[in-house]
Amino acid sequence: MLGITDPAIWFAYVLAIGLTLACILYGLLNWNIGLDDSHGS
Amino acid sequence: MIVMAVDTLTFALVTVVYLLMVICLGYLGYRKTRGHDDYMVAGRKIHPVVLALSYGATFISTSAIIGFGGAAAQLGMGLMWLTVLCIGVGVLIAFVIFGKRTRRIGQRVSAVTFPDLIGKCYGSPFLQTFTGILIVVGMPLYTAAILIGGAQFITSTLQIPYDTALLAFAAVVALYVVIGGLIAVMYTDALQGAIMLVGMTALLVLTYTLLGGVINAHAALDALSGQVPSALAAAGMTGWASMPELGSPIWYTLITTLVLGVGIGVLAQPQLAVRFMTVKDSRALNRAVLVGGPFILMMTGVAFTVGPLTNVYFYQTEGVIALQAATNGNIDTIIPNYINTAMPDLFVIVFMLALLAAAMSTLSSLFHTMGTSLGYDIWRHTRREKPSMRTIQLATIAMIVVSVLLAYVMPGSIIARATAMFMGLGAAAFLPAYVQALFSERPSLRAAKYSMVTGAVVWFVWTAFIHVKESAVLGLAELLFGAESLLPMPWPVIDPLVIALPLSAAALGVGWLVDRNLAPAPGSTDAS
Structure with a gap:
């Protein structure tokens, strides 16, 4: 994939980029969640 | 030793402008600091973007870019598994699972440092003191390594004596850490993180452009596998775009030290964990994840991609692999040598500024963590009184002096190991107890x-x-x-x-x- 033949390497790239997208998605989906716990519980 | 290929005066001017901005942000931190909470946990009201950049810039030091980038140039793209762990564990698990509980519990028990959090969770002054002592004993090694790396870089780029560079570097960072506390540290971290982001993005784009595009660059690297030195091949290396042989010495080094050592160790780093207590609610942590993930990808992912690709560049231009192009065989010189020979002058300045920023952001956080551990966590139980802010500031100065002295006597050969070593100590000593305290x-x-x-x-x-x-x-x-x-x-x-x-x-x-x-x-x- 993209010139890399060893699956163990390109899988690392797929996972790294996938996890980054998961971070972005998580931030967007939870953008306004967690506002009410500012005093601890 | 990093040798600059651009005009020293131009870089000096850019550095002066950058330092003025850092000092201004340090002063802003000083103006906003009114008590213990401000000095130690930034008043618990830091902006999510500042948190994300500060966390990332603290995590990623110059050695992570130069040292680990050089290691990737030597060992290949297998280091991308460290990027996977840095994002998956260092951002997602750290912020979403550890961060939210750390913030909530830290606020509930009014913890202001990592040892304070541990001590209060267990109701144990012993654990607070013991955690503080481990930090005060173990962290100066890591700090001294960052100091040495930064001083070597300043010496070669600005052409000033090493001793002057070391003292000036420590003094500038000490100034804003001591007077401005964690607010100053995190504001300056955010600026430094932004500079690092610009530098690493440009490095990736320029490298792929130089090597004829993504696919051509990777294919050329794949084709270089026959050039692996016989000593490395005998130790299990198969190429720069493939994993080493399972169970070989290089595989163990790659996976256990570089990938697991740092990738897991990140969870129990006191200087990172304390940042979760600097925001006022979980919403800020959710928002910080959005910035933190891409930031860590652009730091580690770029270093571990460009590092191996320097082999293609040096092979095409000089007929040698990166290891042979390194000065005196030192892998720390591979990335700087590549930047100097392959990149345009303007980018050399941007990248050098990014390296200075990476060193300063990590150093400031380590100074702050050591100072609060000694001046607050250890002091309050050995002297049986709550220390004043002046005491904590003096303790910070004391730890800075210890680190500078250590930087003079530490053997050069241990420097490259220092990051993984402290991450390892942190994880082994703190992680299980930290997990139990939170869950x-x-x-x-x-x-x-x-x-x-x-x-x-x-x-x-x-x-x-x-x-x-x-x-x-x-x-x-x-x-x-x-x-x-x-x-x-x-x-x-x-x-x-x-x-x-x-x-x-x-x-x-x-x-x-x-x-x-x-x-x-x-x-x-x-x-x-």
């Missing part, structure tokens, strides 16, 4: 004590007597037993963390079982 309804103090002491002792023994990369340099094993390592292969290449962390976790389990048998009645948390 257990009734955390067992006995279990935490067993775990912390076991983790720290096993980590030290393995580092000093078994793991040959450290034991050979420290010399204790040679002095006492006449051998660099006391065990046969593959143990000398297995990182201390891989041994110490499971034993630390097992000790936690044993302590918990003992506690349960001795005091089965509910409500008993202190077994000391």
Whole structure:
């Protein structure tokens, strides 16, 4: 994939980029969640 | 040694402008600091973007870019597994699972440092003091390594004597850390993180452009596998775009030290964990994840991609691989040599500024963590009084002086190991007890004590007597037993963390079982 033949390497790239997208998605989906716990519980 | 290829005066002017901005942000931190909470946890009201950039810039030091980038140039793209762990563990798990609980519990018990959090969760002054002592003893090694790297870089770029560079570097960072506390540290971290982001993005784009595009660059790297030096091939290396042979010495080094050592160690770093307590609610942590993930990808992912690709550049232009293009065989010079020869002058300045920013952001956080550990956590239980802000500031200055002195005497050969070493010690000593403190309804103090002491002792023994990369340099094993390592292969290449962390976790389990048998009645948390 993209010139890399060893699956163990390109899988690392797929996972790294996938996890980054998961971070972005998580931030967007939870953008306004967690506002009410500012005093601890 | 990093040698600059651009005009020293131009870089000096850019550096002066950058330092003025840093000092302004430091002053802003000073103006906003009115008490302990401001000085130690930034008033618990830091903006999510500042948190994300500060966390990332603290995590990623110059050695992560230069040292690990050089390691990737030598060992190949297998280091991308470290990027996977840095994002998956260092951002997603750290912020979403550890961060939210750390913030909530930290606010509930009014914790202002990592040792304070541990001590209050277990109701144990001993654990607070012990955690503080481990930080004060272990962290100066890591700090001195960052200082040396930064001073070497300033010496070569600005053409000033090494001693002057070391003292000036420490003094500038000390100034804003001591007067402005964590607010100053995090504001300057955010600026430095932004500069690092610009530098690494440009590095990636320019490298692929230079090598004829993504696919051409990767294919050329794949085709270089026949050029792997025989010594590395014998140790298991198969190429720069492929993993080393499973179970070979290089595979163990790559996976246990570089990938697991740093990738898991990140969870229990006091200087990172304290940042979760600087925001006012979980919403800020959710928002910080959005920035933190891409930031870490652009730092580590770019270093571990461009590092191996320097082999293609040096092979096409000079007919040698990156290791042969390194000055005196030192892999730390591969990335700077590549930047100097392959990149346009303007980018050399941007990248050098990014390196200075990376060193300063990590250094400031380490200074702050060591200072608060000594001046607050250790002081309050040894002197039995709550320290004043002046005491904490003086303790910070004391730890800075210790780090600078250590930077003068530390052997050069241990520097590259220092990041992974402190990450390993942090994980082995703190992680199981930290996890129990966050996730257990009734955390067992006995279990935490067993775990912390076991983790720290096993980590030290393995580092000093078994793991040959450290034991050979420290010399204790040679002095006492006449051998660099006391065990046969593959143990000398297995990182201390891989041994110490499971034993630390097992000790936690044993302590918990003992506690349960001795005091089965509910409500008993202190077994000391």
